[in-house]
Amino acid sequence: MNFSRRTAAVAAIAGTASLALVLSGCASDGDNGGSSDEPITLTITTFGTMGLDGLYAQYEKDHPNITIKATNIDTGGNALTDWKTKQASGGLPDVQAVEEGWLGSVMEVSDTFTDLRDYGADDIKGNWVDWKVQQATDSDGRIIGYGTDIGPEGLCYNGKLFEAAGLPSDRDAVAELFGGSSATWDKFFEVGKQYHDASGKAFYDQSGFLWNAFVNQQDEGYYTADGELNVEGNSTLKNFWLQLADAQQAGLSANQAQWDWGKGQAFVDGTFSVFVCPGWMLGVVKGNTEAAGGDASTGWDFADVFPGGASNWGGSFLTVPTSSKHPKEAAALAEWLTAAQQQVAAFQAAGTFPSNIEAQSDPGVTGPNDLGAFFNDAPVGEILGSRAQGVTAQFKGPDDAIIQEQVFGPPRTALDAGEADGETTWNQAIELLNQLVG
Amino acid sequence: MTTTLNAPPAAKPRLTLSQRLNHADAKYSPYVYVAPFFVLFGLVGLFPLVYTFVVSLNDWDLLKGQGDWVGFDNYIIELQDPWFWNSLGNTFSIFLLSAIPQLIGATFIAAILDQNLRAQTFWRLSVLLPYVVTPAAVALIFSSIFSEDYGLVNNILGSFGIDPVLWKHDTLPGHLAIATMVNWRWTGYNALILLAAMQAVPTDIYESAALDGAGAFRRFFSITLPSIRPTFIFVLITATIGGLQIFTEPKLFDATRATPGGAYHQFETTTLYIWNMAFNQDRFGRASAIAFILLIIIVLIGLVNYYLSKGIASSETKIAKRSAARRLLRYRSRKSIPFVAENQLERRP
Numbered sequence: 001m002n003f004s005r006r007t008a009a010v011a012a013i014a015g016t017a018s019l020a021l022v023l024s025g026c027a028s029d030g031d032n033g034g035s036s037d038e039p040i041t042l043t044i045t046t047f048g049t050m051g052l053d054g055l056y057a058q059y060e061k062d063h064p065n066i067t068i069k070a071t072n073i074d075t076g077g078n079a080l081t082d083w084k085t086k087q088a089s090g091g092l093p094d095v096q097a098v099e100e101g102w103l104g105s106v107m108e109v110s111d112t113f114t115d116l117r118d119y120g121a122d123d124i125k126g127n128w129v130d131w132k133v134q135q136a137t138d139s140d141g142r143i144i145g146y147g148t149d150i151g152p153e154g155l156c157y158n159g160k161l162f163e164a165a166g167l168p169s170d171r172d173a174v175a176e177l178f179g180g181s182s183a184t185w186d187k188f189f190e191v192g193k194q195y196h197d198a199s200g201k202a203f204y205d206q207s208g209f210l211w212n213a214f215v216n217q218q219d220e221g222y223y224t225a226d227g228e229l230n231v232e233g234n235s236t237l238k239n240f241w242l243q244l245a246d247a248q249q250a251g252l253s254a255n256q257a258q259w260d261w262g263k264g265q266a267f268v269d270g271t272f273s274v275f276v277c278p279g280w281m282l283g284v285v286k287g288n289t290e291a292a293g294g295d296a297s298t299g300w301d302f303a304d305v306f307p308g309g310a311s312n313w314g315g316s317f318l319t320v321p322t323s324s325k326h327p328k329e330a331a332a333l334a335e336w337l338t339a340a341q342q343q344v345a346a347f348q349a350a351g352t353f354p355s356n357i358e359a360q361s362d363p364g365v366t367g368p369n370d371l372g373a374f375f376n377d378a379p380v381g382e383i384l385g386s387r388a389q390g391v392t393a394q395f396k397g398p399d400d401a402i403i404q405e406q407v408f409g410p411p412r413t414a415l416d417a418g419e420a421d422g423e424t425t426w427n428q429a430i431e432l433l434n435q436l437v438g
Numbered sequence: 439m440t441t442t443l444n445a446p447p448a449a450k451p452r453l454t455l456s457q458r459l460n461h462a463d464a465k466y467s468p469y470v471y472v473a474p475f476f477v478l479f480g481l482v483g484l485f486p487l488v489y490t491f492v493v494s495l496n497d498w499d500l501l502k503g504q505g506d507w508v509g510f511d512n513y514i515i516e517l518q519d520p521w522f523w524n525s526l527g528n529t530f531s532i533f534l535l536s537a538i539p540q541l542i543g544a545t546f547i548a549a550i551l552d553q554n555l556r557a558q559t560f561w562r563l564s565v566l567l568p569y570v571v572t573p574a575a576v577a578l579i580f581s582s583i584f585s586e587d588y589g590l591v592n593n594i595l596g597s598f599g600i601d602p603v604l605w606k607h608d609t610l611p612g613h614l615a616i617a618t619m620v621n622w623r624w625t626g627y628n629a630l631i632l633l634a635a636m637q638a639v640p641t642d643i644y645e646s647a648a649l650d651g652a653g654a655f656r657r658f659f660s661i662t663l664p665s666i667r668p669t670f671i672f673v674l675i676t677a678t679i680g681g682l683q684i685f686t687e688p689k690l691f692d693a694t695r696a697t698p699g700g701a702y703h704q705f706e707t708t709t710l711y712i713w714n715m716a717f718n719q720d721r722f723g724r725a726s727a728i729a730f731i732l733l734i735i736i737v738l739i740g741l742v743n744y745y746l747s748k749g750i751a752s753s754e755t756k757i758a759k760r761s762a763a764r765r766l767l768r769y770r771s772r773k774s775i776p777f778v779a780e781n782q783l784e785r786r787p
Contacts, residue, residue, distance in 0.1 A: 018742045078644070088500050088722070105720070259694035262588040381449045402719060406697050413701035417607065434717065435521070 040326050041067045042333055043093035047079030048072075049099065049283050050148060050316065051346030052337055059336060066329065076101070080401070087112070093320040094330035095337075098145060100315045101404070103135060104223075106395040110138035114320040117143050119331035127340070131332075131393040132355040136317050144316030146338040149352030151278030152387035153213055153311045156285055159376060160299030161273040163409065165198040167191070171378060175305035188307035189243060192252045195273060200205050202254035205261060205272045207244045209376050211408065213276050216394060217311035221403070223397035229437070231403065232430055241429075245422025248415055255416040264288030268298055277302060278313040279353030279384045286374045295374075302378040308388035315355060355385040360385050399437045407432045487733075494726035501720055512727035522728060525711035526705055526735075528613065532688070532707060533681035535617035536624075541673065543621065544628035549658060551629065552636045562633070565626035576619050577690035581606075584615040586693075606692045612705040619687045624680070628673050635669035636662055646765065675743045682736055685709040708732050 046052055073079040076099050083102070086092045087109065098106050105112070121143040125133045131149035154235045155178065159169035168174055179187040192203035194422065206212060215221045215237065221358045247253060254272040261267060275285060277438075282302065289298050298375040318334035322396055327363040336342060343354035344364040354360050365381035372380045410432065411425035420428070453461070494512055497505035517521045547565055555561055569577070583590045584605040592602040605615045639662060647657050663670075688705045689698055698714050699706025706714070708728065716725035 083785075084500055084717055084720070088503070105501060257586075259495060262585065263582075265588055322574065406714075409695070409697050409700045413607075 006041055010040055037065055037067050039067065040329055041069055042095065042330055043069045043081070043327060044095040044097075044333070045071045045073065045082070046092045046097040046295075047076055047099070048074070049280065049352070051352050052148075052342075053351030054349055055337060055342055055345060059333065059357075066333075067377040068333070087321075090323065092323050094320065094324040094326060095334050096314050096319050098319055100135065100151075100252040100312075100317075101396070101401050104398040104400045106144075106319075107138050107396075108398055109145055110142060112322050112328045113142075113144035114322050114324065114331065116146065116320065116331055116334075117336075120330060121146070124335065127245075127247070127357060128338075128390070129357060129391075131391065132315070135393045144335050145319040147355035148316045148318060148338055148343070149280060149314075149346065150355045150388060150391070151280060151302050151312050151314035152353060152384050153276055153278045153306050154383050154387045155303045155305055155307075155314055156275040156282070156375070157303060158270070158273040158299045158303055159301045161199065161201070161270055162195070165195045165201075165273075166317060167195060167198075169301070171303045171376075174301070174303045176306045178218040178303070178307060179389075180305060183307045183309070184306050185240065185243065189247050189250075189252065192247060192274075193250055196219055196251050199273075201250040201270060201271050203247075204274050204276075205256040205266060205348040206255050206258055206412075207248065207253050208409070208412050208416075209276045210260050211240070211244065211412060212404065213311050214308065214315060215404075216313055217308050219392070219396070220334055221373070221394050221396070222400055223395055225395050225397065229397070229398060229433075231407075238426055241426050245415055245425070249419060253416045256279045261288055264290075264292035264294075265394075268292045268294035268302070276306075276313075279351050279380075280349075282371055282375065282380060283351040287369065289374075293337075294375065299376070301375070301376040301382055302383060303387050304383040306387060308386065312391040312394075314387075335336075338437065347381065350382070353381070355390065360388070402436055403433065406436055450518065453659045457606050478683055490726045490729055493722055494724075494730050496723050498723035498726070499720050500640060500716060503555070503773055505723070508723070511524065512724045513731065516724060516727050516731060521634065521703060521706075521711065522731075525699075525706050525708045526554040528609075528688075528699070528705055529707045529709075530622070530705075532613050532616050532705065533678070535613055537674070537677045539617075540621045540625050540628060540677065542671075543625045544632055544673070545663075545670075547625065547629040548632035548636055549662065553661075565629050568623050571623070571711045572688040573619075573623065574690060576623055577687050578693070580619045580622075580687075581691050581693065585730065606700060607704075609704040612691070612700060616684075616687050616691055616705055619691075620681070625679070627629065628677065631673055632669060635666040639665040640700060646769070671743065671746070675740060677744065678739055679736055682739070683709050689713070709711075711729065 044056075052069065052071075053072065056070055060066060060068055066202040071093070073082055079097070080099070080102055083092075083098065084105070085098060125143065127148045129150065132150060133143065136145040136147060137143050157174055159171075159174075163176065168177055175183075177191060185352050195201070195203050218236060219225075220230055220233055222229070244253075254266065256262070256271065261271075264287075266272065267285065272404075275281075277285065285300060289300065291293070318338055320330040320334060321376050324330045338356065340354070340356045340358040340362065343352075343356045343359040344362045345350050347354055347359070347365050350370055354362075354365060359365060366376065366379065366385065367381070368379070369381070372378050411420075411428040414420050414428065415422065415425045441704070493504075495509055497512075498510045499505055520557075551558070551562055551565070586592060586604055586606055588601060589605070591605070593704060596602060603611045605611045620630050632720075643661055643665075644657055647661055652660065682706050688700075688707050688710055691705065692700050695701060696704065697706075699710045703711075712725045712728045712732070715728060
């Protein structure tokens with residue numbers, strides 16, 4: 001009987017111990033640091049190619065008490081899911097990168113982000129282009145993020161294919177061909193038809209990115225500036241949609257799978273010859289071409305022109321969620337990572353064009369670099385700087401991302417596949433809009 | 439004896455501490471032993487289930503949290519939502535396209551493995567190999583194989599002069615491609631379970647059937663299949679549950695697209711629809727309602743399966759008993775003929 005009693009006690013102790021383990025598991029890794037000399041671990045979550053990864057070691061060296069635990073998520077879409085999940089359930093890092101496209105959602109819960117004015121944002125907000133700061137300011141005037149990159153759009157084109165079709169291949173002449181500073185979408189499609197007649201090939205990869213660029217360059221996109229839905233009955237958007245349908249009819253769309261392009265194959269085999277390129281997209285073009293076995297000799301180039309004038313696509317912010325235990329240190333890290341020198345370094349690493357005014361004219365940005373070498377030695381930093389002129393912030397509503405992807409995605413695919421005409425697909429989009437957003 | 443009599447009648451003999459502990463030990467320790475399972479089940483099984491139900495009764499936003507109490511409105515909205523029915527149709531289509539060939543294939547692979555093969559362990563392990571590969575890797579490989587412009591399948595079809603199939607664009611080809619992934623992964627796993635059941639079938643039944651002149655096919659259909667029926671139903675139920683919860687394969691089949699399950703939601707399964715509702719549209723309440731409807735559907739199908747299997751199993755034992763009795767009778771009677779004859783011979787003068 002003695003034996004049995006001991007086992008019962010052991011079992012009870014084991015049971016309590018394991019329960020205690022479970023209960024304490026969540027709390028054990030919290031370090032309640034207060035003073036700035038104490039060792040502090042800061043977590044940061046970024047995504048895609050933001051070019052920040054090389055900078056953390058430098059910061060740790062300058063601040064011996066700080067350890068940075070960085071997570072980089074492969075794509076913006078996955079990062080958005082990750083953020084939403086953690087926003088809902090807890091577990092946000094000390095520094096969270098958010099993308100321009102999510103701002104609508106972020107602003108809905110802007111009070112869960114630290115107001116960076118408490119840590120000196122007011123003094124340094126002049127460092128960034130003003131519309132970038134405006135984007136990160138919520139309706140109560142709180143500044144919740146420091147701007148990293150912006151996405152001014154230029155045109156990537158394939159010089160070799162242009163030449164073969166009897167079009168100019170020199171980047172200045174190409175800019176002129178599309179209308180220079182007064183380039184319009186009409187002119188763009190006109191050149192496209194010219195190219196198609198001469199070569200028999202498609203002009204652009206698929207119409208989704210053109211649509212995106214067009215919507216982004218309007219003063220008001222899917223929402224009006226005061227937050228009303230602005231799609232149904234929007235003749236500007238509809239006319240452009242019909243224009244895309246015409247272009248597809250004329251054989252200008254290669255109907256490629258967005259973000260796939262046959263694992264980059266279509267960038268090498270001449271399937272299409274123009275591509276809309278915000279700064280960060282240059283790295284994507286280079287990466288895809290190289291993944292399919294191409295290199296600089298494939299012929300891609302970058303021209304200082306964009307149909308319909310200035311357009312911005314993407315760009316991110318570094319925010320500090322209020323759940324951070326070290327908001328002061330986290331804000332300092334975010335500030336440092338978005339300062340001029342660091343933005344120059346990020347640009348050189350990933351082609352992300354700085355939102356920091358001083359960095360935009362830094363020789364590290366305007367001078368020659370690896371990325372430019374791939375694009376036929378184009379001065380990419382200089383061109384992006386010029387493309388950034390006149391860009392303004394557009395109000396992003398809470399369902400902007402859904403409208404972009406789930407409302408206009410399916411009809412756009414049908415349009416590119418030539419399954420239905422412009423009018424039908426536009427009506428499909430409106431039907432989807434009413435089902436999904438309403 | 440006297441001391442016992444003199445003791446006051448009300449005072450029961452006082453138990454010592456150790457006696458009481460022994461008593462408590464015998465009474466309560468079994469509960470302590472089984473407690474970890476129930477605590478764990480309560481934490482990771484029951485709590486999420488109940489919480490999901492509570493969420494489904496609210497207009498719950500993923501980011502903003504609990505909204506207004508809406509009762510069963512979310513359920514009503516979902517039952518009228520064309521996308522919900524679309525997802526349910528896709529789920530059942532992919533489920534049927536995968537479960538049927540999968541179970542037929544698994545049965546025949548099991549039957550082959552049940553023979554006396556050389557290097558048995560090698561063959562048995564190799565059918566399990568696809569199961570070891572993570573679904574994510576399977577989905578990525580197959581999504582390249584079924585790529586429309588540059589994929590292996592379309593290249594092969596092209597070399598025979600057949601037009602490329604739009605795997606990621608048309609509904610039925612998409613379902614077929616996803617079902618192929620599921621089959622590739624699960625056929626071997628089910629084959630091994632069926633093999634275990636086949637090995638438990640007593641060999642003397644086969645021997646007597648062989649003596650009766652039944653060929654290999656007759657033996658397979660008349661003995662093997664009826665004998666493994668309970669296991670077969672188990673495999674069917676697990677395949678149903680798995681089939682109705684299929685997520686990774688359709689999610690990664692067209693991974694670059696922001697809308698899950700294809701451009702027109704043409705292979706968006708119900709679990710994918712839940713995911714899309716929760717994490718793209720932020721409608722946590724409605725997502726929970728769909729999850730609960732799916733749970734009810736699975737439970738209903740499980741119940742149907744259960745009663746079917748109970749009915750089959752009981753009639754099967756009846757049939758088995760009857761046929762065994764008949765066979766025994768036949769066997770005895772056949773055996774008895776020569777025996778009698780022998781006797782008669784012996785008796786003959």
